[in-house]
Amino acid sequence: xxxxxxxxxxxxxxxxxxxxxxxxxxxxxxxxxxxxxxxxxxxxxxxxxxxxxxxxxxxxxxxxxxxxxxxxxxxxxxxxxxxxxxxxxxxxxxxxxxxxxxxxxxxxxxxxxxxxxxxxxxxxxxxxxxxxxxxxxxxxxxxxxxxxxxxxxxxxxxxxxxxxxxxxxxxxxxxxxxxxxxxxxxxxxxxxxxxxxxxxxxxxxxxxxxxxxxxxxxxxxxxxxxxxxxxxxxxxxxxxxxxxxxxxxxxxxxxxxxxxxxxxxxxxxxxxxxxxxxxxxxxxxxxxxxxxxxxxxxxxxxxxxxxxxxxxxxxxxxxxxxxxxxxxxxxxxxx
Amino acid sequence: xxxxxxxxxxxxxxxxxxxxxxxxxxxxxxxxxxxxxxxxxxxxxxxxxxxxxxxxxxxxxxxxxxxxxxxxxxxxxxxxxxxxxxxxxxxxxxxxxxxxxxxxxxxxxxxxxxxxxxxxxxxxxxxxxxxxxxxxxxxxxxxxxxxxxxxxxxxxxxxxxxxxxxxxxxxxxxxxxxxxxxxxxxxxxxxxxxxxxxxxxxxxxxxxxxxxxxxxxxxxxxxxxxxxxxxxxxxxxxxxxxxxxxxxxxxxxxxxxxxxxxxxxxxxxxxxxxxxxxxxxxxxxxxxxxxxxxxxxxxxxxxxxxxxxxxxxxxxxxxxxxxxxxxxxxxxxxxxxxxxxxxxxxxxxxxxxxxxxxxxxxxxxxxxxxxxxxxxxxxxxxxxxxxxxxxxxxxxxxxxxxxxxxxx
Numbered sequence: 001x002x003x004x005x006x007x008x009x010x011x012x013x014x015x016x017x018x019x020x021x022x023x024x025x026x027x028x029x030x031x032x033x034x035x036x037x038x039x040x041x042x043x044x045x046x047x048x049x050x051x052x053x054x055x056x057x058x059x060x061x062x063x064x065x066x067x068x069x070x071x072x073x074x075x076x077x078x079x080x081x082x083x084x085x086x087x088x089x090x091x092x093x094x095x096x097x098x099x100x101x102x103x104x105x106x107x108x109x110x111x112x113x114x115x116x117x118x119x120x121x122x123x124x125x126x127x128x129x130x131x132x133x134x135x136x137x138x139x140x141x142x143x144x145x146x147x148x149x150x151x152x153x154x155x156x157x158x159x160x161x162x163x164x165x166x167x168x169x170x171x172x173x174x175x176x177x178x179x180x181x182x183x184x185x186x187x188x189x190x191x192x193x194x195x196x197x198x199x200x201x202x203x204x205x206x207x208x209x210x211x212x213x214x215x216x217x218x219x220x221x222x223x224x225x226x227x228x229x230x231x232x233x234x235x236x237x238x239x240x241x242x243x244x245x246x247x248x249x250x251x252x253x254x255x256x257x258x259x260x261x262x263x264x265x266x267x268x269x270x271x272x273x274x275x276x277x278x279x280x281x282x283x284x285x286x287x288x289x290x291x292x293x294x295x296x297x298x299x300x301x302x303x304x305x306x307x308x309x310x311x312x313x314x315x316x317x318x319x320x321x322x323x324x325x326x327x328x329x330x331x332x333x334x335x
Numbered sequence: 336x337x338x339x340x341x342x343x344x345x346x347x348x349x350x351x352x353x354x355x356x357x358x359x360x361x362x363x364x365x366x367x368x369x370x371x372x373x374x375x376x377x378x379x380x381x382x383x384x385x386x387x388x389x390x391x392x393x394x395x396x397x398x399x400x401x402x403x404x405x406x407x408x409x410x411x412x413x414x415x416x417x418x419x420x421x422x423x424x425x426x427x428x429x430x431x432x433x434x435x436x437x438x439x440x441x442x443x444x445x446x447x448x449x450x451x452x453x454x455x456x457x458x459x460x461x462x463x464x465x466x467x468x469x470x471x472x473x474x475x476x477x478x479x480x481x482x483x484x485x486x487x488x489x490x491x492x493x494x495x496x497x498x499x500x501x502x503x504x505x506x507x508x509x510x511x512x513x514x515x516x517x518x519x520x521x522x523x524x525x526x527x528x529x530x531x532x533x534x535x536x537x538x539x540x541x542x543x544x545x546x547x548x549x550x551x552x553x554x555x556x557x558x559x560x561x562x563x564x565x566x567x568x569x570x571x572x573x574x575x576x577x578x579x580x581x582x583x584x585x586x587x588x589x590x591x592x593x594x595x596x597x598x599x600x601x602x603x604x605x606x607x608x609x610x611x612x613x614x615x616x617x618x619x620x621x622x623x624x625x626x627x628x629x630x631x632x633x634x635x636x637x638x639x640x641x642x643x644x645x646x647x648x649x650x651x652x653x654x655x656x657x658x659x660x661x662x663x664x665x666x667x668x669x670x671x672x673x674x675x676x677x678x679x680x681x682x683x684x685x686x687x688x689x690x691x692x693x694x695x696x697x698x699x700x701x702x703x704x705x706x707x708x709x710x711x712x713x714x715x716x717x718x719x720x721x722x723x724x725x726x727x728x729x730x731x732x733x734x735x736x737x738x739x740x741x742x743x
Contacts, residue, residue, distance in 0.1 A: 032551075159582045
């Protein structure tokens with residue numbers, strides 16, 4: 001302990017509070033956008049499947065997990081980069097097979113059966129993953145090529161790998177946009193989003209489109225898994241951690257609306273990240289108006305800080321949206 | 336064919352029934368899945384190693400020790416189900432460490448169970464849950480704790496911190512449950528008393544074992560201008576916190592309870608925080624003591640991990656000593672033998688199990704992580720290791736208790 005141990009303090013004096021605040025905002029925005037883009041990669045597939053098949057795919061986040069574990073295994077054998085390509089293809093193929101040989105048969109028995117099918121599938125995948133890879137986090141490393149700070153804002157490093165995650169999500173987002181707007185398949189998918197029955201009546205092979213959409217949707221979730229795996233924690237409960245948030249994204253964004261899912265993803269990403277950095281509580285905002293509340297039975301709620309409730313913010317948003325705008329932000333239909 | 340099948344199924348059942356006669360079943364109730372799994376698995380391997388060690392020396396009173404692993408998912412409710420399951424299968428001794436919320440539930444459960452089932456008592460050995468309440472207001476005759484409780488650790492940590500004039504702004508970040516809240520409250524109170532000039536610039540509670548990316552929290556610590564962070568985080572919550580700090584290049588001093596847990600050392604090395612991360616433990620690999628160093632060497636060679644729970648070694652060895660002193664494996668007699676027992680701990684020095692509250696007192700060490708002289712133990716192949724910065728002898732760790740114990 002010899003005087004070199006107070007860099008944080010020096011920092012504060014050198015830059016002053018304004019720049020520190022700016023730094024917090026910039027870093028939080030980056031983190032929030034990154035988290036939002038990851039959510040979008042997963043939610044885009046989910047929302048398209050939801051609107052076309054009318055099935056809320058409970059197993060969607062499981063494909064995110066499969067992507068991460070496939071990526072990990074392939075990175076062990078051949079390195080990270082082959083994993084980035086192969087893992088999503090594998091997961092997508094499994095997704096397509098699930099649709100072709102599972103969902104399509106169950107479909108005859110109605111929506112409840114489909115829902116239960118995906119629900120059971122999620123548990124099955126989790127168990128299989130923990131049998132193969134164990135329940136302890138696996139050591140999925142960021143590739144050495146990207147293991148350095150990309151840039152420094154004031155004094156905070158931003159890891160290159162996170163920039164890479166951001167870049168991959170943006171590229172895929174743009175690719176998806178082009179595919180939907182410019183290709184024939186994309187047009188049919190778009191039509192099927194809003195008028196699924198009409199598309200079927202027009203004689204398109206709706207079944208094959210469903211399979212394709214399911215495959216691509218799950219592959220996108222797997223891409224998110226491959227790139228998020230090394231940065232977050234790759235373990236057998238990772239699907240259960242993001243699963244509920246995905247449904248929030250889909251509902252908030254609006255059924256069948258990709259732009260809606262995009263906005264909702266970013267919104268939730270930023271909401272959660274910024275909520276963490278706010279210290280205020282009800283007590284600190286309204287304290288002077290009702291000082292007696294600080295000591296009453298309400299004191300728990302009164303004194304809890306925004307940062308502490310950050311994890312439940314998305315669900316609060318979900319409840320509010322369902323009450324005030326059931327079709328979601330950009331949704332066009334209610335069911 | 337069907338008969339063969341029946342025989343195959345019956346065989347292991349009969350086998351285990353026969354085995355039960357000459358084994359002591361020891362239930363290990365800790366997370367083996369979810370966010371706490373990495374520490375839970377490490378603990379399990381440690382207890383299995385210790386059971387093997389005891390069995391190689393002829394077991395306890397001629398009986399082999401069998402560790403029964405039970406996954407509680409760091410969940411109090413699940414722990415009680417697992418405890419009941421263990422008891423039904425003949426377990427009379429359970430051990431648990433991760434999560435004071437779990438420990439509180441287990442201690443209650445065991446106490447009630449023993450009231451209702453005289454003659455079938457179960458003992459609960461706590462090797463890591465450090466919420467002070469377990470040996471104070473909520474103490475139980477059936478609960479024994481081998482780790483120094485949170486107040487003892489914070490007392491020692493703040494005694495060291497008060498002599499570090501460079502500490503000016505402290506940030507507290509802890510897990511949002513009984514233990515984390517107790518760390519933050521004690522840290523605030525003790526720092527205010529010992530170093531009133533220190534400013535607390537942040538006081539964060541985050542969800543337990545649910546966060547996968549601490550980057551937003553690190554950005555906030557950075558913005559607060561803190562020069563020092565104090566945290567009781569454990570498991571992935573400390574490893575990921577340090578990892579995010581390393582990624583962001585946050586340069587502060589860390590005063591922690593558990594920075595040495597799986598993943599922690601790697602992150603500290605990556606962040607380049609040479610001897611700027613401190614932890615407080617009852618022992619570490621480089622303590623200058625032949626017995627513990629020999630143990631460490633043998634443990635690493637066989638298990639492939641560094642010893643993270645010297646207290647588990649003390650627990651199992653004292654269990655054996657107590658049973659031999661009582662000449663019985665009856666939990667009530669073992670408990671009575673443990674009370675007040677003096678014991679030479681693994682890392683050297685004498686500890687004792689205080690009769691009033693069943694808290695074990697032992698020498699504790701503050702160590703820092705960084706470059707070490709050649710030939711010493713490193714961690715996680717980083718080339719860096721733990722170095723002693725302060726030692727607190729047993730008599731200096733003794734603090735009063737409010738425990739009023741009901742004895743059988």
